[in-house]
Amino acid sequence: MRKTNFAVLNPSVSSNGKIEKALVKKWDIDGVICRQSGGRNELLWHRICISMNIKLWLLKRPCELKHINSIDNYETLIKRLKSINME
Numbered sequence: 001m002r003k004t005n006f007a008v009l010n011p012s013v014s015s016n017g018k019i020e021k022a023l024v025k026k027w028d029i030d031g032v033i034c035r036q037s038g039g040r041n042e043l044l045w046h047r048i049c050i051s052m053n054i055k056l057w058l059l060k061r062p063c064e065l066k067h068i069n070s071i072d073n074y075e076t077l078i079k080r081l082k083s084i085n086m087e
Contacts, residue, residue, distance in 0.1 A: 006081055008074045017048050024052055031055035 007027065009020060023029070034045040036058035049056035061070070071077045 006078055008078065015044065017044050020044070020048050021052065024048065024054065029054060031057065033057045033059060036060045 007023065007029070009023065024032075031054055032045050032049055034042055034056060036042060042058065045056055048054075071080055
């Protein structure tokens, strides 16, 4: 079984991607999950993932429906992701 780790990183406004690229390389990250916002952070992650040949998954905020259990903070996201079998 492959060990899976999660790192939560929110690039700063002044970020040019150097820190993010260094962490991707140091931790041998092979995929990034990013909110599909159309904003600066999404663009930064697109550039990083393309340049480093890693996967990028974009999360789109669902429409507000009563039957959708949405996640609105990092802690809840991490708990949910840890509960999922990623094999």
